[in-house]
Amino acid sequence: MTRQTAARRPRPEHDPSLPGILVVDDVEANRHLLESYLLHLQVRVIQAADGRAALDAAEAEPPDLVLLDAQMPKLDGFEVCRRLKETPATRLTPVVMVTSLSAVGDRVRALQAGADDFLSKPIDRVELVARVQSLLRLKATYDRLEDAQQVILSLGLTVEAKDPYTEAHATRVATTARALAELVGVQGARLDDISFGAAIHDIGKVGIPDSILLKAGPLTQDEVAVMRRHPGIGADIVRPLRAAPGLTDIIRHHHENVDGSGYPDGLWGPEIPLAARIVAICDAFDALVSDRAYRPGRSREEALLTLRAGSGSQWDPHLVETFVGEVAGKPGQLRAG
Numbered sequence: 001m002t003r004q005t006a007a008r009r010p011r012p013e014h015d016p017s018l019p020g021i022l023v024v025d026d027v028e029a030n031r032h033l034l035e036s037y038l039l040h041l042q043v044r045v046i047q048a049a050d051g052r053a054a055l056d057a058a059e060a061e062p063p064d065l066v067l068l069d070a071q072m073p074k075l076d077g078f079e080v081c082r083r084l085k086e087t088p089a090t091r092l093t094p095v096v097m098v099t100s101l102s103a104v105g106d107r108v109r110a111l112q113a114g115a116d117d118f119l120s121k122p123i124d125r126v127e128l129v130a131r132v133q134s135l136l137r138l139k140a141t142y143d144r145l146e147d148a149q150q151v152i153l154s155l156g157l158t159v160e161a162k163d164p165y166t167e168a169h170a171t172r173v174a175t176t177a178r179a180l181a182e183l184v185g186v187q188g189a190r191l192d193d194i195s196f197g198a199a200i201h202d203i204g205k206v207g208i209p210d211s212i213l214l215k216a217g218p219l220t221q222d223e224v225a226v227m228r229r230h231p232g233i234g235a236d237i238v239r240p241l242r243a244a245p246g247l248t249d250i251i252r253h254h255h256e257n258v259d260g261s262g263y264p265d266g267l268w269g270p271e272i273p274l275a276a277r278i279v280a281i282c283d284a285f286d287a288l289v290s291d292r293a294y295r296p297g298r299s300r301e302e303a304l305l306t307l308r309a310g311s312g313s314q315w316d317p318h319l320v321e322t323f324v325g326e327v328a329g330k331p332g333q334l335r336a337g
């Protein structure tokens with residue numbers, strides 16, 4: 001490269017074509033440390049020293065990802081996250097909350113505020129880079145969606161937002177489903193379809209009454225029957241979309257079991273579309289390790305044992321093995337249980 005071309009090329013922090021990462025921390029040394037960890041990625045890092053400055057920066061130029069310190073004076077990270085998720089321009093921007101390792105309660109608060117992922121201090125560089133890369137891929141997928149898909153995605157996220165304990169579940173399932181699909185040879189635009197389908201797989205729950213959807217105790221037989229309508233309702237919602245065939249497969253069939261005992265169609269083994277088999281595993285794992293109103297999340301090891309126990313009956317054995325061996329072992333793909 002000649003000196004002239006080097007001089008003409010904008011510095012990364014000024015190149016608007018690069019994804020922007022907003023790093024928010026009241027401690028200057030922490031911001032610089034995070035920025036140094038991201039130096040080798042093709043990204044622009046924008047720093048903000050407090051919650052107010054973060055909201056101003058996000059309003060001036062919506063970032064592609066936010067790394068947000070939870071504990072800050074005045075406006076803390078939880079409130080900043082909540083406001084970012086309430087603002088249409090930043091609603092789909094992934095937010096990674098940085099919490100101290102000991103503060104388990106902070107994770108629940110972060111979930112309730114709509115955070116998409118967590119990192120514990122001290123930050124591990126490899127884990128940070130892996131999470132940043134996977135969330136930027138997800139954001140890029142969202143950005144490419146056609147307007148109708150944006151509406152559908154918003155609707156899907158709204159359904160999830162009804163229950164604070166499941167919020168951000170969709171984005172995590174989308175990230176892991178994409179990773180698993182890639183490992184079993186899915187390529188190109190099909191990966192985007194799987195990621196999108198995974199993010200809205202439960203969209204049909206919009207048609208389920210809140211009295212059933214949010215019920216804390218066990219459901220009656222009649223209520224279970226109503227709840228089991230959500231894959232069919234969801235498939236009907238997305239059918240008019242351009243990307244409909246792939247999406248309908250995922251949404252309609254994410255509760256089928258490989259032994260034929262699932263619903264709504266009782267499909268068996270390879271009759272179940274591959275994308276639906278992938279999403280079923282990622283959905284189940286994330287639900288197992290996540291906290292719920294009525295129980296804390298299980299450990300990652302317990303969740304993987306559950307997947308193995310259901311391998312061949314509920315889930316595709318090859319996909320379970322790949323998930324357990326490859327996806328679950330990668331930092332950044334899954335929340336630690």
Ligand SMILES: [Fe+2]
Nearest residue numbers: 201202254255
């Ligand atoms: Fe579902």
